[in-house]
Amino acid sequence: FISWDDYFMAIAFLSAERSKDPNRQVGACLVSQEGIILGIGYNGFPRGCSDDKLPWAKKSARGDPLETKYPYVVHAEVNAILNTNHASAAGQKLYVTMFPCNECAKIIIQSGVSEVLYFVEKRIDNSDHVYVASHNLLSMAGVKVRKHQPQMAQIPINFQDPRV
Ligand SMILES: Nc1nc(=O)n([C@H]2C[C@H](O)[C@@H](COP(=O)(O)O)O2)cc1CO
Numbered sequence: 001f002i003s004w005d006d007y008f009m010a011i012a013f014l015s016a017e018r019s020k021d022p023n024r025q026v027g028a029c030l031v032s033q034e035g036i037i038l039g040i041g042y043n044g045f046p047r048g049c050s051d052d053k054l055p056w057a058k059k060s061a062r063g064d065p066l067e068t069k070y071p072y073v074v075h076a077e078v079n080a081i082l083n084t085n086h087a088s089a090a091g092q093k094l095y096v097t098m099f100p101c102n103e104c105a106k107i108i109i110q111s112g113v114s115e116v117l118y119f120v121e122k123r124i125d126n127s128d129h130v131y132v133a134s135h136n137l138l139s140m141a142g143v144k145v146r147k148h149q150p151q152m153a154q155i156p157i158n159f160q161d162p163r164v
């Protein structure tokens with residue numbers, strides 16, 4: 001059977017599959033102290049803001065930031081937190097497929113999350129201030145940060161041959 005940590009991380013991975021970002025699909029799963037899922041999210045444009053009208057590009061040929069996704073996209077972590085009713089703020093754990101950026105770190109801290117479990121970190125070296133700031137904030141606020149160590153290499157879901 002699947003461990004709790006693998007289970008919640010797998011849910012974050014599955015949620016990431018919903019993202020329409022062609023370059024990076026990120027998923028997050030917020031879990032209460034009691035192990036109840038409070039919220040799930042992935043990166044996408046805000047509700048009502050159509051993918052048909054907003055760009056998914058990383059760069060604009062004209063150098064116009066408004067032609068890129070960055071000013072518009074809601075990060076997976078924020079969606080997971082906003083999708084909850086905040087019933088039990090204390091002791092929440094956030095499972096994320098990617099280490100959170102500094103803007104998400106602020107929201108994670110202010111919403112009362114006490115532990116972040118991430119799968120990969122985008123940061124290549126210490127020069128990326130976004131992730132250095134994120135580490136600093138989480139550490140100052142006493143939010144535990146842990147890299148998920150999977151117990152299972154894969155968790156296949158097979159609709160063709162369900163073991164029921
Ligand atoms: N923790 C994160 N949560 C997220 O939801 N994202 C999203 C925002 C963008 O849609 C995409 C990053 O795009 P790129 O610059 O790697 O092509 O991933 C990114 C990170 C990484 O910090």
Ligand SMILES: [Zn+2]
Nearest residue numbers: 075100101104
């Ligand atoms: Zn973020």
